[in-house]
Amino acid sequence: xxxxxxxxxxxxxxxxxxxxxxxxxxxxxxxxxxxxxxxxxxxxxxxxxxxxxxxxxxxxxxxxxxxxxxxxxxxxxxxxxxxxxxxxxxxxxxxxxxxxxxxxxxxxxxxxxxxxxxxxxxxxxxxxxxxxxxxxxxxxxxxxxxxxxxxxxxxxxxxxxxxxxxxxxxxxxxxxxxxxxxxxxxxxxxxxxxxxxxxxxxxxxxxxxxxxxxxxxxxxxxxxxxxxxxxxxxxxxxxxxxxxxxxxxxxxxxxxxxxxxxxxxxxxxxxxxxxxxxxxxxxxxxxxxxxxxxxxxxxxxxxxxxxxxxxxxxxxxxxxxxxxxxxxxxxxxxxxxxxxxxxxxxxxxxxxxxxxxxxxxxxxxxxxxxxxxxxxxxxxxxxxxxxxxxxxxxxxxxxxxxxxxxxxxxxxxxxxxxxxxxxxxxxxxxxxxxxxxxxxxxxxxxxxxxxxxxxxxxxxxxxxxxxxxxxxxxxxxxxxxxxxxxxxxxxxxxxxxxxxxxxxxxxxxxxxxxxxxxxxxxxxxxxxxxxxxxxxxxxxxx
Amino acid sequence: xxxxxxxxxxxxxxxxxxxxxxxxxxxxxxxxxxxxxxxxxxxxxxxxxxxxxxxxxxxxxxxxxxxxxxxxxxxxxxxxxxxxxxxxxxxxxxxxxxxxxxxxxxx
Numbered sequence: 245x246x247x248x249x250x251x252x253x254x255x256x257x258x259x260x261x262x263x264x265x266x267x268x269x270x271x272x273x274x275x276x277x278x279x280x281x282x283x284x285x286x287x288x289x290x291x292x293x294x295x296x297x298x299x300x301x302x303x304x305x306x307x308x309x310x311x312x313x314x315x316x317x318x319x320x321x322x323x324x325x326x327x328x329x330x331x332x333x334x335x336x337x338x339x340x341x342x343x344x345x346x347x348x349x350x351x352x353x354x355x356x357x358x359x360x361x362x363x364x365x366x367x368x369x370x371x372x373x374x375x376x377x378x379x380x381x382x383x384x385x386x387x388x389x390x391x392x393x394x395x396x397x398x399x400x401x402x403x404x405x406x407x408x409x410x411x412x413x414x415x416x417x418x419x420x421x422x423x424x425x426x427x428x429x430x431x432x433x434x435x436x437x438x439x440x441x442x443x444x445x446x447x448x449x450x451x452x453x454x455x456x457x458x459x460x461x462x463x464x465x466x467x468x469x470x471x472x473x474x475x476x477x478x479x480x481x482x483x484x485x486x487x488x489x490x491x492x493x494x495x496x497x498x499x500x501x502x503x504x505x506x507x508x509x510x511x512x513x514x515x516x517x518x519x520x521x522x523x524x525x526x527x528x529x530x531x532x533x534x535x536x537x538x539x540x541x542x543x544x545x546x547x548x549x550x551x552x553x554x555x556x557x558x559x560x561x562x563x564x565x566x567x568x569x570x571x572x573x574x575x576x577x578x579x580x581x582x583x584x585x586x587x588x589x590x591x592x593x594x595x596x597x598x599x600x601x602x603x604x605x606x607x608x609x610x611x612x613x614x615x616x617x618x619x620x621x622x623x624x625x626x627x628x629x630x631x632x633x634x635x636x637x638x639x640x641x642x643x644x645x646x647x648x649x650x651x652x653x654x655x656x657x658x659x660x661x662x663x664x665x666x667x668x669x670x671x672x673x674x675x676x677x678x679x680x681x682x683x684x685x686x687x688x689x690x691x692x693x694x695x696x697x698x699x700x701x702x703x704x705x706x707x708x709x710x711x712x713x714x715x716x717x718x719x720x721x722x723x724x725x726x727x728x729x730x731x732x733x734x735x736x737x738x739x740x741x742x743x744x745x746x747x748x749x750x751x752x753x754x755x756x757x758x759x760x761x762x763x764x765x766x767x768x769x770x771x772x773x774x775x776x777x778x779x780x781x782x783x784x785x786x
Numbered sequence: 787x788x789x790x791x792x793x794x795x796x797x798x799x800x801x802x803x804x805x806x807x808x809x810x811x812x813x814x815x816x817x818x819x820x821x822x823x824x825x826x827x828x829x830x831x832x833x834x835x836x837x838x839x840x841x842x843x844x845x846x847x848x849x850x851x852x853x854x855x856x857x858x859x860x861x862x863x864x865x866x867x868x869x870x871x872x873x874x875x876x877x878x879x880x881x882x883x884x885x886x887x888x889x890x891x892x893x
Contacts, residue, residue, distance in 0.1 A: 377885040692833030
């Protein structure tokens with residue numbers, strides 16, 4: 245039989261209703277009279293929070309503004325007391341209040357809505373404060389005394405050190421337009437021959453904005469601090485190349501992806517082209533990566549070459565059909581996929597082109613041998629940029645040209661030899677463009693896909709660039725163009741930004757002996773090249 | 787949404803004019819008005835910079851004021867000027883507000 249003690253020991257959790265007599269009797273006795281009625285007990289639970297140690301965050305005990313503020317909020321504290329459901333002894337609630345005050349101060353102050361801010365700004369107290377405060381501030385602002393000026397010039401020494409280090413290349417301007425250049429790649433840059441402060445940049449299509457025109461050309465102005473373009477031009481097809489029309493200061497020429505050449509005029513109020521070449525087999529049907537105006541004031545032509553090797557020459561007055569056209573084919577069979585073109589200084593007939601197959605070709609426009617003349621092999625990837633030497637001086641270096649390629653190198657060539665003179669291999673990414681300085685004979689710039697803009701001085705060092713800068717964010721730099729003065733350099737990146745850098749005088753201004761030094765440098769380069777080839781030949785034989 | 791309409795009193799216009807004058811003064815980089823809790827109520831700088839300046843300068847001003855009053859309880863802070871290598875920060879304090887102006891003195 246069940247023991248009596250066990251059944252009675254759990255009695256504090258259950259109680260028997262109604263008949264008190266049943267409570268004293270063992271279970272089995274009650275069961276026989278009527279069922280035990282069990283009910284849930286109302287459990288009283290008492291929770292005592294752990295004792296919180298009071299700590300002070302203030303360093304001093306003196307009353308400050310913040311403390312007076314919390315004391316001035318008795319209403320809020322009372323509210324909180326009421327919210328506390330659990331009953332507490334009086335002392336504990338006091339401590340909790342103090343702790344909560346502390347917590348309130350640590351919590352950042354709540355944000356004010358615009359209306360609250362406006363209310364404050366319109367209040368009498370604010371007006372009074374502002375009247376006094378602004379008076380003092382305006383007096384202080386107008387005081388231009390620099391009490392820290394050091395006449396010994398010692399504080400300037402530190403600054404000069406910084407200036408020296410950074411003086412090689414410093415960012416002057418960054419041009420970009422939220423609507424027209426964002427999300428587009430800068431495909432070409434050209435400085436105006438007439439107004440040295442104007443720079444035209446062409447952009448390809450914006451994939452995120454299919455309803456906007458695919459081709460954009462913006463004319464930027466370096467002279468003023470205005471951040472918006474001087475002129476905004478657009479057209480239906482992505483613009484792959486652009487140039488100011490030499491001898492026609494109002495015109496900007498663009499070569500597009502569809503093969504059309506477009507002409508914008510800043511005299512018209514339209515942003516769309518005033519003239520367009522036809523989309524026909526007589527003109528171009530492939531993207532035009534090269535446009536250039538060559539010749540003299542009285543006898544000039546617009547030259548354009550598309551990627552199918554077709555070269556057309558146009559008159560800017562009449563773009564309805566080309567004056568002349570030529571198919572650039574190598575050895576009568578292979579059409580040259582032209583990606584870049586350059587005319588040597590002063591030459592209107594002979595030129596060089598770079599192609600997708602990695603070769604560079606020389607060609608001429610007129611004569612019995614019009615077309616491709618020689619092939620210069622050396623690059624292992626498509627040629628992205630070409631530049632012919634243009635710094636005129638005591639010695640003529642117009643036979644020199646440089647090429648940039650996807651194979652991470654820039655190569656130096658002379659038209660007198662089909663093998664490269666030298667290969668510059670400092671880059672670790674596709675080199676997208678290269679350009680000789682217009683004033684310094686031994687200086688050229690190149691840009692690559694890792695965001696680097698390098699300046700090489702052949703008279704200083706041919707192994708490493710003499711100056712280098714990496715653009716913030718490392719975007720791929722697609723184009724580089726020296727300004728006509730040779731003191732500034734513009735670069736366009738894959739994010740639609742055009743950056744203009746000032747080049748330090750010690751780098752970009754040529755000294756009188758640069759030309760003769762370059763002669764010696766070239767002799768050395770030639771000797772090294774021949775030695776290298778002899779060694780290679782010997783190794784093959786052995 | 788109900789938006790309040792305020793009558794632009796001549797005094798308010800004066801405040802606006804003075805603020806504009808200060809903001810366009812030579813070399814002024816930014817102007818911030820902060821209330822007693824350190825919350826900016828008017829600013830010419832971007833949000834994150836404003837919050838940073840307002841918070842730090844509010845704390846510094848409180849400390850400066852308590853220093854002045856600890857040294858002499860009958861004294862009080864009237865103006866705070868921080869001259870650094872690059873800028874000058876001026877703070878005109880009050881019981882309720884702070885007017886902060888940042889200037890580049892070399893311009």
